[in-house]
Amino acid sequence: MKILLTGARGQLGLALTAALAGHHVVGADSKRLDVTDLEAVRAAMEAEQPDLVVNCAAWTDVDGAEADPQGAFRVNALGPRNLALATRACGSALLQVSTDYVFDGESDRPYCEFDETHPLQVYGRSKLAGEDAVRTYNERHYVVRTAWLYSTTRKNFALTMRSLAEREEVRVVADQFGSPTYVPHLAAGIARLVETEAYGTWHLAGRGQASWFDLARALYGALGIATPVQPVSTPEFPRPAARPRFAPLATVQSPEIRLPAWEEGVRDFARDLGS
Numbered sequence: 001m002k003i004l005l006t007g008a009r010g011q012l013g014l015a016l017t018a019a020l021a022g023h024h025v026v027g028a029d030s031k032r033l034d035v036t037d038l039e040a041v042r043a044a045m046e047a048e049q050p051d052l053v054v055n056c057a058a059w060t061d062v063d064g065a066e067a068d069p070q071g072a073f074r075v076n077a078l079g080p081r082n083l084a085l086a087t088r089a090c091g092s093a094l095l096q097v098s099t100d101y102v103f104d105g106e107s108d109r110p111y112c113e114f115d116e117t118h119p120l121q122v123y124g125r126s127k128l129a130g131e132d133a134v135r136t137y138n139e140r141h142y143v144v145r146t147a148w149l150y151s152t153t154r155k156n157f158a159l160t161m162r163s164l165a166e167r168e169e170v171r172v173v174a175d176q177f178g179s180p181t182y183v184p185h186l187a188a189g190i191a192r193l194v195e196t197e198a199y200g201t202w203h204l205a206g207r208g209q210a211s212w213f214d215l216a217r218a219l220y221g222a223l224g225i226a227t228p229v230q231p232v233s234t235p236e237f238p239r240p241a242a243r244p245r246f247a248p249l250a251t252v253q254s255p256e257i258r259l260p261a262w263e264e265g266v267r268d269f270a271r272d273l274g275s
């Protein structure tokens with residue numbers, strides 16, 4: 001299959017480049033293809049004629065989106081809309097990556113694909129608008145919601161925790177729960193999903209649930225870091241954007257494409273870092 005991969009230099013883009021190696025992948029970073037530019041998107045589609053576009057381009061600065069909603073909506077909503085219009089015109093399928101932050105976290109159980117959305121912050125609203133555009137303009141779509149991504153590349157929670165290990169102690173929020181996801185596990189799941197033509201909405205995230213505190217402790221354990229980790233509450237760690245309190249992702253879709261447990265992701269992360 002010929003696959004055009006947008007946002008190819010992001011943490012998921014890099015992992016997908018490896019996971020999709022059996023296909024003919026054309027990687028486009030933000031300099032080569034700006035997804036907010038409809039004419040550029042149309043020109044890229046006409047030049048490449050891919051069977052599938054996988055959109056990893058995104059505005060991922062959750063707090064920064066509060067200060068620049070227009071910027072976030074341009075990348076996260078207009079971008080997918082442009083890709084949906086252009087893929088439909090060329091008869092290509094489209095895979096859009098989305099987020100657990102489309103949910104408000106007020107549930108008492110993990111969210112499945114068919115639960116009602118209600119984002120709490122600009123980032124979640126912009127990603128939900130992107131999902132809606134993809135569903136509206138290209139019926140051959142996959143919307144893959146994932147959560148709490150970390151990998152050995154780019155900027156993410158796990159690498160930040162590692163860089164804080166020199167401190168006397170590290171304070172981490174213990175009252176927000178989600179599904180930590182090691183990016184290569186997600187990339188492998190997406191590589192399996194795109195073989196299926198099982199279009200629709202999918203939750204692909206590390207199995208199980210954890211707080212940021214649980215994740216930090218597991219990471220330090222796996223990396224052999226002895227720095228004490230102290231639990232703190234969300235009000236003790238104020239941020240510009242509200243976060244869902246409890247938004248682990250569950251799935252009612254095919255069991256073959258479930259990702260490994262989040263603890264396995266932590267082990268593989270430590271192994272891949274060479275710890």
Ligand SMILES: NC(=O)c1ccc[n+]([C@@H]2O[C@H](COP(=O)([O-])OP(=O)(O)OC[C@H]3O[C@@H](n4cnc5c(N)ncnc54)[C@H](OP(=O)(O)O)[C@@H]3O)[C@@H](O)[C@H]2O)c1
Pocket residue numbers: 006007008009010011012013029030031033034035036055056057058059060075079097098099100127146147148149150154
């Ligand atoms: N990170 C998480 O914890 C998390 C959680 C849930 C869902 N997700 C979703 O997962 C997906 C992948 O996230 P990630 O962690 O891989 O993000 P990332 O590392 O921040 O990568 C995003 C990429 O998008 C590119 N980009 C930004 N604006 C663009 C534009 N206008 N045109 C083309 N490319 C553009 C960036 O390029 P530059 O570097 O050149 O700006 C960057 O390479 C996103 O859809 C995100 O919303 C992420």
